[in-house]
Structure formats: structure tokens, C-alpha cells
Amino acid sequence: MVEIKTEGGFVQVDIRGLHKLLAFKGHLELPASAVKSARRLDTKEARRFWKGFRVPGTHVPGLIAAGTFYKGGERHFWDVRDAGRAIEIELEGQPYQRLFLEVEDPEAALRSLPSPVTSA
Numbered sequence: 001m002v003e004i005k006t007e008g009g010f011v012q013v014d015i016r017g018l019h020k021l022l023a024f025k026g027h028l029e030l031p032a033s034a035v036k037s038a039r040r041l042d043t044k045e046a047r048r049f050w051k052g053f054r055v056p057g058t059h060v061p062g063l064i065a066a067g068t069f070y071k072g073g074e075r076h077f078w079d080v081r082d083a084g085r086a087i088e089i090e091l092e093g094q095p096y097q098r099l100f101l102e103v104e105d106p107e108a109a110l111r112s113l114p115s116p117v118t119s120a
Contacts, residue, residue: 002079002101004109006032011089011113013101015079022058023066023079028099032114036090040106046083052076065100076100089113 003014013028020026049061050071057067057078065078074097080086087106089099103109 001081001085002103004101004103004112006112006114009033011035013099019066019079019081022064023077024056025067025077028077028096030091030094034091034094035114036092038087038089038110038113040110041080041083041086041088041100043083043086046080046086046100051078068096074098 001016001019003016005012005014009032011030011032015023015026047062051059051065052069052071054067054069057065057069059065059067064081066080067078069076069078075095076098077096078100080100080102082102085102085104085106087101087103087109089101091097091099
């Protein structure tokens with residue numbers, strides 16, 4: 001699970017607990033202006049089997065996806081165990097094009113992000 005904070009023109013993503021080890025990453029920081037869109041991830045989408053090529057990370061289908069994945073020419077970061085609490089953040093001009101994150105409260109996380117975001 002992750003915690004998201006927006007302050008000082010930056011979005012900070014802190015990976016918590018054992019997920020740091022599984023995702024091979026503990027923190028991401030990106031300019032708020034890099035957030036192109038954000039939305040609540042559909043549970044079915046979050047549970048789909050193929051996340052992409054994992055380099056490095058952990059993927060146990062149906063249990064957890066954590067780490068860096070390459071899919072469709074894009075670099076994605078996943079940290080999702082509970083698909084019902086997942087959001088997707090689309091980025092522009094950053095090493096990752098999309099972040100798929102499990103958060104405590106998806107609606108609150110989406111509200112904390114800079115506009116423009118969608119919560120569909």
C-alpha cells in the first residue's frame with residue numbers, strides 16, 4: 001500500500017511496509033505538473049493477469065503486483081494487492097508513464113492530486 005501527498009509543487013508517493021521490498025522501491029517524487037490524469041481503477045482491470053514484463057518487481061497473479069513493468073512501449077509502476085482500493089495515475093514527461101497504486105482511501109487520494117484528474 002502507498003501513501004500519497006501533494007506539497008510544494010510535488011507529488012510524493014511513499015511505499016509502505018513489506019511492499020517496499022516487493023516493489024524494489026520505497027519512494028517516488030514527481031512534479032505535480034506531470035500528472036496528466038488520475039482515476040479509480042476498475043477492479044477487473046486491476047486483477048487482469050498480464051501486467052507486462054516485470055523488471056524488477058513481484059507478481060503473484062491474484063495476490064500482488066509490485067514493481068516496474070513494461071507494457072505496450074510504456075514503463076509502469078504497480079503496487080496493488082487489494083484491487084478494490086487501486087487508482088491509476090497517468091504521467092507526462094516522467095520515467096514512468098503510469099502508476100497503479102493501492103491506497104487506503106481512493107477518493108481521498110484522488111482529491112489530493114493536482115487537477116486535472118478524473119475519478120471515474
